[in-house]
Amino acid sequence: MAHSHVHAEPHGEELTSAARAAMKRAGEQWTPMRAAVYAALAANERPASAYDIAEAVSRAEGRRVVANSVYRILDLFVAANLAQRVESANAYIVNAHPGCLHDCIFLICDRCGRTDHIDDDRISQDLRGAASAAGFAPVRPVVEVRGLCAACTES
Ligand SMILES: [Zn+2]
Ligand SMILES: [Zn+2]
Numbered sequence: 001m002a003h004s005h006v007h008a009e010p011h012g013e014e015l016t017s018a019a020r021a022a023m024k025r026a027g028e029q030w031t032p033m034r035a036a037v038y039a040a041l042a043a044n045e046r047p048a049s050a051y052d053i054a055e056a057v058s059r060a061e062g063r064r065v066v067a068n069s070v071y072r073i074l075d076l077f078v079a080a081n082l083a084q085r086v087e088s089a090n091a092y093i094v095n096a097h098p099g100c101l102h103d104c105i106f107l108i109c110d111r112c113g114r115t116d117h118i119d120d121d122r123i124s125q126d127l128r129g130a131a132s133a134a135g136f137a138p139v140r141p142v143v144e145v146r147g148l149c150a151a152c153t154e155s
Contacts (some may be wrong), residue, residue, distance in 0.1 A: 007119070009096045015042065019082045022098040026080035036061060037073045038094075041083060046113040048072055082111030086115060088144045103127075103141045109149035116149070 005023040010018050015110050019038055020030045028034075040056035041048060048056075053074070074092050077083035084095050086106055094105075095116055103124035104117045131138040 008099055015094070015096075015098075018098045019094075022081050028076060028080055033057075033065075034071075034073055034076075037070055038077070038082065041074070041077070041092060042094045044093070045115075046084060047086040047089040047093045047108075047115050049091045054090070067084070086144065087142050088146065089113075089115070103143065105143045105145065107145050107147070109152055110146050111148055111152040114149045114151070 001037050004068065008018070016038065019042075023030050023034070036057050037053060040053045041059065044052070045057070050067045050071045054065050054070045057065045057070065070105060074083060077095075078085055078092070080098075081101060082090050082095055084104060084106075085091075086093055089108060093106075096117065097119075102119040102121065105123065107116045107118065109115070123143065127141040127143070128138045131141075
């Protein structure tokens with residue numbers, strides 16, 4: 001049932017350290033290329049596509065980095081809980097809490113693209129329960145709410 005844990009949402013250098021630790025736990029190396037992809041992803045407040053990240057890394061590194069290799073790294077980040085896929089935006093965003101696992105609920109602004117997230121384990125457990133009750137083996141509930149962020153609602 002609901003187990004308590006220290007839910008931490010670090011920022012800046014601390015977030016990068018937490019991400020490195022999560023990679024290590026997953027048995028993966030923190031290579032210079034992976035560090036560059038992570039830095040480019042973390043610099044975005046909005047979900048970024050593998051192409052956006054490839055562009056940013058190419059600029060930062062001064063050499064051509066193809067989207068395909070970025071895809072592989074992003075998928076690895078998702079598997080290791082460093083990044084998350086925002087399905088309805090077909091893009092990726094840095095995971096605010098690489099130290100703990102949640103079925104994050106994304107709130108995506110249709111006007112400015114700002115993407116916030118909330119964690120409500122009660123909602124995701126209900127979804128997993130409903131899927132199981134239907135004889136389905138749930139792996140990952142995807143809950144994304146499209147609408148207007150607070151700033152866009154005011155303007
Ligand atoms: Zn979350
Ligand atoms: Zn907005």
